[in-house]
Amino acid sequence: MSGKYSGKVALITGSSRGIGRHLALALAAEGAAVVVNYRRNAELADNVAAEARRLGGQAISVKADVEDPDGIMGLFDAAAAEYGRLDYFVNNAAAAAFKKIVDLKVHHLDRSHAVNLRPFVLGAQEAVKLMDNGGRIVAVTSYGSMRGFASYAALGPYKAAVESFIRYMAVEFAGYGINVNGVNGGLIQSDSLDYFYGMPGMAPMERVLETIPLGRPGTVADMANAIEFLLSDKSAYMTGQTLVVDGGMTVAAAPYYHQVTEPLTLPDRPTRG
Numbered sequence: 630m631s632g633k634y635s636g637k638v639a640l641i642t643g644s645s646r647g648i649g650r651h652l653a654l655a656l657a658a659e660g661a662a663v664v665v666n667y668r669r670n671a672e673l674a675d676n677v678a679a680e681a682r683r684l685g686g687q688a689i690s691v692k693a694d695v696e697d698p699d700g701i702m703g704l705f706d707a708a709a710a711e712y713g714r715l716d717y718f719v720n721n722a723a724a725a726a727f728k729k730i731v732d733l734k735v736h737h738l739d740r741s742h743a744v745n746l747r748p749f750v751l752g753a754q755e756a757v758k759l760m761d762n763g764g765r766i767v768a769v770t771s772y773g774s775m776r777g778f779a780s781y782a783a784l785g786p787y788k789a790a791v792e793s794f795i796r797y798m799a800v801e802f803a804g805y806g807i808n809v810n811g812v813n814g815g816l817i818q819s820d821s822l823d824y825f826y827g828m829p830g831m832a833p834m835e836r837v838l839e840t841i842p843l844g845r846p847g848t849v850a851d852m853a854n855a856i857e858f859l860l861s862d863k864s865a866y867m868t869g870q871t872l873v874v875d876g877g878m879t880v881a882a883a884p885y886y887h888q889v890t891e892p893l894t895l896p897d898r899p900t901r902g
C-alpha cells in the first residue's frame with residue numbers, strides 16, 4: 630500500500646504492548662514494514678503483527694530478550710533476513726526492580742544496565758550497519774532521568790545515561806545520515822504505570838496526577854506521536870535532543886495550584902476589547 634512510510638522498515642523493541650505497540654500500528658497504517666519485538670508473550674506480539682498487516686503494512690514478530698546480547702543480534706538478524714535493511718530503530722523496551730536504593734543488590738544494578746542501557750548501544754551498532762540510506766534512531770526515556778523519586782533509582786539514572794548516549798550518537802552518526810533523538814515520557818497510562826504505582830509504599834497516583842498542569846496522564850498515543858515526529862522528515866534538522874512529553878509535569882514548580890487553591894480556580898479567560 631502507499632502511505633507516508635511506504636518502503637520504510639522499522640524495528641521497535643518491546644512492541645507487543647503499550648507505547649511500542651501503538652507506534653508499530655501507527656507506522657504500519659502508513660505503509661511501513663515493522664519488526665515487532667517481545668520477550669514473553671508471543672500471542673500479544675503475533676496479534677500486533679497481524680493487525681499491522683491488516684492495516685496495510687508488513688510485519689514480523691520476533692522473540693528476543695534485549696537483556697541478552699545474543700538476543701539483540703538475533704533480533705537484527707531477523708530484521709535483515711526479512712527486509713534486508715532498516716530505516717528506523719526505536720529503543721523502547723525497559724524493565725527494572727522498583728526498590729529503595731538501600732535494597733538494591735548487585736544483580737539489580739547489573740540487570741538495569743543490561744536491560745535499559747546496553748541494548749540501546751548494541752542495538753544502535755547493529756542499526757547503523759543496516760541503515761544503508763541514512764535513518765533515524767529514537768530512544769524512549771522517562772522523567773526519572775531528571776527527577777528523583779522513591780523506588781525508581783534502578784531505572785531513572787539509566788534513562789539519564791540513555792539521554793547522554795543520544796547526544797554522543799548524534800555526533801558520531803551524523804556522518805552516516807542518521808539522526809538520533811529521544812522522547813522522555815511523564816506519567817503515561819500503560820500496564821507498567823499501573824504496576825509501578827500499585828507497589829507498596831508508592832505515592833497514590835491521584836496525588837501525582839494533581840501536579841500535572843494539563844490535568845491528565847499521558848496516553849500511549851501522546852508518546853507515539855512524538856516518536857513518529859522524530860522518525861519523520863519534519864524533524865530532519867534535529868539530532869541529539871530529547872523531547873519531553875509529560876503534560877508540563879517537570880516544568881511546574883511546587884507549590885502546585887491544587888495545594889494553594891482548592892479547588893483549582895482560574896480567572897475567566899480574558900477576551901479582546
Ligand SMILES: NC(=O)c1ccc[n+]([C@@H]2O[C@H](COP(=O)([O-])OP(=O)(O)OC[C@H]3O[C@@H](n4cnc5c(N)ncnc54)[C@H](OP(=O)(O)O)[C@@H]3O)[C@@H](O)[C@H]2O)c1
Pocket residue numbers: 642643644645646647648649666667668669670671693694695696720721722723724744769770771772813814815816817818819820821822
Ligand atoms: N508507562 C509509563 O508511565 C512510562 C513513562 C515514561 C516512559 N516510559 C517508557 O516507555 C517505554 C515503554 O513503556 P510501556 O509502558 O509502553 O511498556 P509496557 O506496556 O510495560 O510494555 C513493555 C514492552 O517491552 C517488552 N519487554 C520488556 N522487557 C523486555 C526485554 N528484556 N526484551 C524484549 N522486550 C521486553 C514487553 O514484552 P513482553 O510482554 O513479552 O515481556 C512489552 O512489549 C519504556 O522505555 C518505559 O520506560 C513509560
